[in-house]
Amino acid sequence: MTMANGERTYQFKALTGLWTGSVTLEEKNGQIKEKTGPDRLITTGMLGSIRWWFEVLVRGLGGNACDPSDTKCEDRNHCVVCELFGCTGWARKFRFEVLDENSGTKTDQIKHNQTFSLCFTPLRPIRVEEWTLLDAALRLIVEYGAIGGKTVFKPTDESNRAGRLHHNDYGLVQMVTPQQYDGTGRDDLGKYLSKWRKLNHGEFAWASxxxxxxxxxKYLARQNGNSSAFNCVIGRPEPKQQSGQNDSWIAGRRPDRRNNVEAESKKVFSFKDPARTFGFVKPGLIDFNIMKGRLTNAWGQNGWDFLAGDKIIDQLFAGKGDRS
Ligand SMILES: [Zn+2]
Ligand SMILES: [Zn+2]
Structure with missing residues (x-):
């Protein structure tokens, strides 16, 4: 982590490969082929993922964040997330670069154990509250989430299938240098967030x-052909042949072009190595208690901690507010 010209660089180690949307994987005759897209796409995929977690954080702190795929933010009339990340008529406030271990531009996919850096260079003044939120969003990814768009994959215990691409883990990273930037306390962030454009989160309210x-x-796996801890938790029927007949908000949805149904992400994500499971609940549909109960069915009562909502926010901002 360095600070020159007001830029901030965070160094990470990839604990798994990262999937940033720049690489297409093809499975042909049991062989996996990788095609790397232009560097621009690595940056775009990474930035999109960081923005998504930033939105989740902002909503969690009581702020308002638009869904960039369906936003009315424009020009000066925009939400607090667009203020930093940009929208139509309002440029992003920073230059974003993904650097390799020699500080060169990263052009290929980030692989397991590689070190890389994310560099944020201000193009216009960035407020201390914005830096604090960005910093917390990155730690949210590192300590509780994952980066990249390929979290549709889930792990498997079946050794003959473990190498298949749709069962690999992607997106877990470690921060090499712990963050040491001074920031704003949670109360001040709340005040700052309340000043921005209000909007109805609608279909997106759960992403908080x-x-x-x-x-x-802990992780959830498909143990064998007939019993799957993962499907048990998301409520899908367990035998493989039946998967997909029971799509739901939490299980996600496969696209159906004929009936104009778009794909929807599942809301439980599980990684085997290192082990991590995270997800979202939806008010009125499934709450933390029900989710915790389903996880207890998979893992038993002891040996794991269910962290949720405010407790995670408290941990993200522990030690903040009495500094700076
Ligand atoms: Zn916005
Ligand atoms: Zn499979």
């Missing part, structure tokens, strides 16, 4: 830290 949970050190 208030509805987020995480268990570190």
């Amino acid at each position: 830290l208030q509805h987020f949970w995480c268990v570190n050190g």
Whole structure:
């Protein structure tokens, strides 16, 4: 982590490969082929993921964040997230670079155990509250979430299938240098967030830290052909042949072009190595208690911690506010 010209660089180690949307994987005759897209796409995928977690954090702190795929933010009339990340008529406030271990531009996919850096260079003044939120969003990814868009994959215990691409883990990272920036306390952040454009989160209300949970050190797997801890938790029928007949908010949805149904992400994500399981609940549909009960069915009562909502926010901002 360095500070020159007001830029901030965070160094990470990839604990798994990262999937940033720049690489297409193809499975042909049992062989996996990788095609790397242009560097621009690595940056775009990474930035999109950081923005998504930033939105989750902002909503969790009581702020308002638009859904960039369906936003009315424009020009000066925009939400607090667009203020930093940009929208139509309002440029992003920073230059974003993904650097390799020699500080060169990262052009290929980030692989397991590689060190890389994310560099944020201000193009216009960035407020201390914005830096604090960005910093917390990065720690949220590192300590409780995952980066990249390929979290549709879930792990498997079946050794003959473990190498298949749709069962690999992607997106877990470690921060090499712990963050040491001074920031704003949670109360001041709340005041700052309340000043920005209000909007109805609608279909996106669940994508908030208030509805987020995480268990570190545990994973859900498909153990064999007939019993799957993962499907048990998301409520899908367990035998493989039946998967997909029971799509739901939590299980996600496969696209159906004929009937104009778009794909929807599942809301439980599980990683085997290192082990981590996280997800979201939805008010009125499934709450933390029900989720915790389903996880207890999979893992038993002891040996794991269910962290959720405010407890995670408290941990993210522990020690903040009495500094700076
Ligand atoms: Zn916005
Ligand atoms: Zn499979």
